[in-house]
Amino acid sequence: MGNMEKIPPQRMVNGISVNAxxxxxxxxxxxxxxxxxxxxxxxxxxxxxxxxREKDYGIWLxxxxxxxxxxxxxxxxxxxxxxxxxxxxxSILSExxxxxVYTDLATQCMxxxxxxxxxxxxxxxxxxxxxxxxxxxxxxxxxxxxxxFLTVRDDMPDLAKAIVFERDGLxxxxxxxxxxxxxxxDIGRVHEKNNPGLFEAEVAKSKADDTAILVYTSGTTGPPxxxxxxxRNIMFSLSAGALTLPVYDTDEQVCFLPLCHILxxxxxxxxxxxxxxxxxxxxxxxxxxxxVQEVSPHIFxxxxxxxxxxxxxxxxxxxxxxxxxxxxxxRALSVGMxxxxxxxxxxxxxxxxxxxxxxxxxxxxxxxxxxIGLDRLRRGTTGAAPISPDLLTWYKAIGIDLFExxxxxxxxxxxxxxxxxxxxxxxxxxxxxxxxIRIGDGDEIQYKAPNVFQGYWNKKEQTQEAFTDDGWLRTGxxxxxxxxxxxxxxxxxxxxxxxxxxKNITPAEIENKLKFSPFISDAVVIGDKRRFxxxxxxxxxxxxxxxxxxxxxxxxxxxxxxxxxxxQALIDDVVQAVNAEFARVEQIKAFRLIDVLLxxxxxxxxxxxxxxxxxxxxxHKALIExxxxx
Numbered sequence: 001m002g003n004m005e006k007i008p009p010q011r012m013v014n015g016i017s018v019n020a021x022x023x024x025x026x027x028x029x030x031x032x033x034x035x036x037x038x039x040x041x042x043x044x045x046x047x048x049x050x051x052x053r054e055k056d057y058g059i060w061l062x063x064x065x066x067x068x069x070x071x072x073x074x075x076x077x078x079x080x081x082x083x084x085x086x087x088x089x090x091s092i093l094s095e096x097x098x099x100x101v102y103t104d105l106a107t108q109c110m111x112x113x114x115x116x117x118x119x120x121x122x123x124x125x126x127x128x129x130x131x132x133x134x135x136x137x138x139x140x141x142x143x144x145x146x147x148x149f150l151t152v153r154d155d156m157p158d159l160a161k162a163i164v165f166e167r168d169g170l171x172x173x174x175x176x177x178x179x180x181x182x183x184x185x186d187i188g189r190v191h192e193k194n195n196p197g198l199f200e201a202e203v204a205k206s207k208a209d210d211t212a213i214l215v216y217t218s219g220t221t222g223p224p225x226x227x228x229x230x231x232r233n234i235m236f237s238l239s240a241g242a243l244t245l246p247v248y249d250t251d252e253q254v255c256f257l258p259l260c261h262i263l264x265x266x267x268x269x270x271x272x273x274x275x276x277x278x279x280x281x282x283x284x285x286x287x288x289x290x291x292v293q294e295v296s297p298h299i300f301x302x303x304x305x306x307x308x309x310x311x312x313x314x315x316x317x318x319x320x321x322x323x324x325x326x327x328x329x330x331r332a333l334s335v336g337m338x339x340x341x342x343x344x345x346x347x348x349x350x351x352x353x354x355x356x357x358x359x360x361x362x363x364x365x366x367x368x369x370x371x372i373g374l375d376r377l378r379r380g381t382t383g384a385a386p387i388s389p390d391l392l393t394w395y396k397a398i399g400i401d402l403f404e405x406x407x408x409x410x411x412x413x414x415x416x417x418x419x420x421x422x423x424x425x426x427x428x429x430x431x432x433x434x435x436x437i438r439i440g441d442g443d444e445i446q447y448k449a450p451n452v453f454q455g456y457w458n459k460k461e462q463t464q465e466a467f468t469d470d471g472w473l474r475t476g477x478x479x480x481x482x483x484x485x486x487x488x489x490x491x492x493x494x495x496x497x498x499x500x501x502x503k504n505i506t507p508a509e510i511e512n513k514l515k516f517s518p519f520i521s522d523a524v525v526i527g528d529k530r531r532f533x534x535x536x537x538x539x540x541x542x543x544x545x546x547x548x549x550x551x552x553x554x555x556x557x558x559x560x561x562x563x564x565x566x567x568q569a570l571i572d573d574v575v576q577a578v579n580a581e582f583a584r585v586e587q588i589k590a591f592r593l594i595d596v597l598l599x600x601x602x603x604x605x606x607x608x609x610x611x612x613x614x615x616x617x618x619x620h621k622a623l624i625e626x627x628x629x630x
Contacts, residue, residue: 007031014246016274018239022434025450026208029242029274032207036109038274043069051272051453052279054098060280060294063098068105071098071185073199075106078188079137080198082161086111086205087628089133089214093117093126094141096255096281099165099181101269103139104259108212109203113226115214116260125224126472127152130159133214133226133457139181142166146178153177207453208232214457215262215409219235228455229262230446233412236450237266238274240432244419245381245403247275251298252376252449254291256282263384265300266413289313293373300380304387305522307380308515311373311391312540314398315518317371319546329368332360336397344393344425363400374400376613379420381405386489388512389426404428406489410466410473412451416487427486433487438472438489444493445479446472478506495613500531503585510535510588513581517574525588532589535626536620537571539593544570562595590627594620 007028009020017030032038043051046065074205079090090107092114094100107114117126119141126148130138138144138159146164153159162178164170170180192199212234214226241247255268272279277299284290289310292300318329335356342349349357369375378397380402387404395402404427405417418429418435421604431437435449452473455463466474478496479489491506498504506524514523514537521540527533541558544567548555556563571593579587594616617624 003444013242014248014275016242016244019057021241021416022236022239022432022450025232025236027232027239027450028085029238033208033235034108034203034210035212035234035270035273036105036203036206036231038235039072039109040069040200040203042273042276043387046276049276050278052098052101052281054281055283055406068340069104071102072106072109073192074185074188075103075181076110076188076199076202077191077195078184079106079112080195081187081191082137082184084110084112084136085209086202088112088137089115089135090137090139091115091130091133091135092139092260093119093121093145094139094165095119096257096259096268097141097165097286098281099139100259101279104213104269108181109199110617111202111205113211113214116258116265117216118258118260123148123152127155129216130156132224134158136160138162140164143169143173146170164496168323196410199486206231208235211454213265215260215265225459225462227262227409228454228457229409229412230454233451233453234270235595236434237412237414238270240434240451240582241266241271241416242274242419243380243433245405247271247277247299249276251275251277251378252280252295253277253297253299253301254280254282254288254295256285256288256291257301257303261384262409262413262623263301263303263407266407267381289372293371295391296373296376298376298378300374302380303384304382304391304515305385307382307391307395308385308521310374311394312518312521312543314368314372316543316546319550328360328364332364335360336399337393340393340396343396344423344571361399368398369400377401379403381417383407383428384580386508386512388516390513390516392425406487406554408475410453411447411449412453414451415447415449415475424484424486427482427488429487430485431487437481439479439481440468440472440474442479442493443480443490445475445477445487445489447475448472467506497525497527497533498529498531498586499527499533501585505533505586507533510578510582510586513578514574517576519547519570524613526617526627530628533587534624535575535591536593536616536623537575537593539567539571541597550567558597559595562593566594592620592627593624594623 006138010017011020019027029038032041043065043369048064048066050062051068053062083334090112090548092100092103104114117129140149140162149162163184164180167180208231210231211228212231213229215229216226255490257264259265267280280295282288282595295578318326337423339349339357377400380400383405392402403418403423406415414432416429416431439444440446476493478491478493481487492509496504496506508526511523514520519540520537524536525533548561551566552565553566555564575588575591
């Protein structure tokens, strides 16, 4: 595989060889120090074994590791024929699909850098990201994304070629600057025939310190910045992940979060290559629940918004069941809650309680897990945003182990994580092996490890600002470390509320308590420099509509549903219940409902469905002022 640094002592973890000690590098997975080398090795070793599946006309089709390599190789050769050089950037604007990962690995194997773009980004944002990264090639999913590109193509003078994955609706389309992926495959075949062994030679040239990918931040505090992630960063994160949350070669998983986000990239591209597991690409974000039911994955990673939605769906199913069914669920959940709390607090679960749980699990809880497609789930993980500890306890009560972790784009996806036997609800776990956390000025969480990024693409000043004077990454998150080494995140530095009375309040815990209600999907606590706390609330449409129908509350659309007196009273009951858990200064004295449904296309939400506090406060300023003018 070319010149590599000397391999340090290794240890086997679930059939994968990683560094015995992650405190020292270089970092190897099965003898490979770059993802490109590991990918090539896996494809050659696994051959006809299934690497991933994708639905076509309602049928799940399997694609082998040989398919994976052949398509990546053709794309790599095709791009080389069109002028791709080592160190060039290739951008991808597409929903999750097999061609996304083919392009990603092809690019990395050819010594170039992959940059993902959210499909929800506007045309102007597309132009900014292509220009900022200096992308030479742009891959587009379909006619919709092609239209977006064509409106701003003149603003991207350095782009050499755009390549479209899907031809639907574009059979008569011709443009000198655009080709389809089938044409790129043809170009690649000719180039490979004339340059045999080139792909393998480029893979062998890859070095641990080469930049592998760019991950653009969500841009909540200014224009997005491209975090440069090296192969060394990725290989360290893979090693740390194998030691903390192992994935087996028999595992099935579902890929549905945007692949340009570091969490999904780490979970559904990097880890399956290391673990030899099978990835099933969801048809779309809208069909993920149906796809999960069909696949019944062994491991499933999602952002809190998705886990909250699953909880909400079960609440609806229980509400629609017979009186006996509701009684049985409450009995099962009560026993499950007792077991969950005993385990969380380190107490031995009494034998009689264990037997009762087995009974209720057999007759009720197992069926619930089957209905939502999580009956084979060995482990669920959540990250990218805070999650309610109450929700984690609820999942444990119905027989699902859900572990919260913490990471950033700037740390190749992982900093700390809870795991089986090392799980403390309300925290984001212990630091991964080889990583170190400290609490700095203003209680900021600071991190040092070999997976800390190389810096922001072409932004030296912002890179310097991301680190302390002694070289620790400044996460921007506020937290504490307990005596057992578990990290608890209490909020964001920029989100801390200082009331008019001088009290410092981190809103995340209050917001998470509110979001545990099946009637609330999101909440933003307001109060900086104000005399009391207020809150903007987004209701859960499905559950509140069901409540309205059951109580004969008339409504015509979402806005009228939010305005209904009974709905306002329903949410007020939730707010008052949450207030009872907090000190007087932390209680919400007024709230307003956001009466417009939000999507990732809206400025208020990131593509991973996190609310952008600054945008929300700015857009709904009138609602906020209403609460304080009372």
